[in-house]
Amino acid sequence: MFLAVPSFPRSFPHLFPGQDKLRCLIPCAIDQDPYFRMTRDAAPRLGFTKPALIESLFFPALQGETGKMSASDANSAIYVTDSRKDIKDKVNKYAFSGGQDSIENHRKYGANLEVDIPFKYLSFFLEDDEELEHIRREYGSGRMLTGEIKKRLVEVLSEMVERHQAARALVTDEMVDSFMAVRPLPNMFR
Structure with a gap:
């Protein structure tokens, strides 16, 4: 309780x-x-x-919906401390793809977006809804390949993580102490 x-x-x-x-x-x-x-x-x-x-919703592990993000497996998630290279390596090596087993089959059948982790991550982080819909159509139909969607995900995540890292570097101990201080919030509910 x-x-x-x-x-x-x-x-x-x-x-x-x-x-x-x-x-x-x-x-x-x-x-x-x-x-x-x-x-x-x-x-x-x-x-x-x-x-x-x-x-x-739960945020899926890189290895897919059946996996679980875990601190004991650094390759199950993208961390805000990861470098651009780390992000690229993790996405390319560990992000479960809903693409087909060959280019020919992928072009013929398209990707399974229900299980594709790079697409799911883009649906969380890509701010441009029109671009996401374009990716959904192109990748789902097989006109876009797995490597292309993973490349776009690496760009989106790297930019976001780098912005976070830059902002975090500006945070001082005094700022943290001030934020964590026990204090009333008198005007919150007037």
Whole structure:
């Protein structure tokens, strides 16, 4: 039941003084759903407002939907500390493809986008919806090859990770201390 504690404003009296009836929106994945359903059942009996849930999708491991991202397997995910070369190597070597076993078959049958990890990652990270739809049509029909979609994914991920790394390099210990300080947020709910 420890997962339920952040669902209630009394858990954060320094943030929400006297605001015991605030509603909580919990973003969670399907594996956490049972805990928060129990929380919703118990909340009224404990005198609290039921929290609301919004469920998100699991982000698949590079090796495919049946795999799991794991800190013990550095090749199961792209990390914000990875270099452009690391990203390229991981995507090209480990990203499970829904493409066919030969160019001829791929041109004939197209890619299976339901299992293709590079396409799934692009659907999360590519900001241009028109480009994503173009990739869906071209790759799904076999006109675009696996190497092309992996190359585009490497570009998108590398740019994003490099932006993050540049921003992270600007963060000071003082900034972290200020952000983590216990403090009221007086104007949050007026």
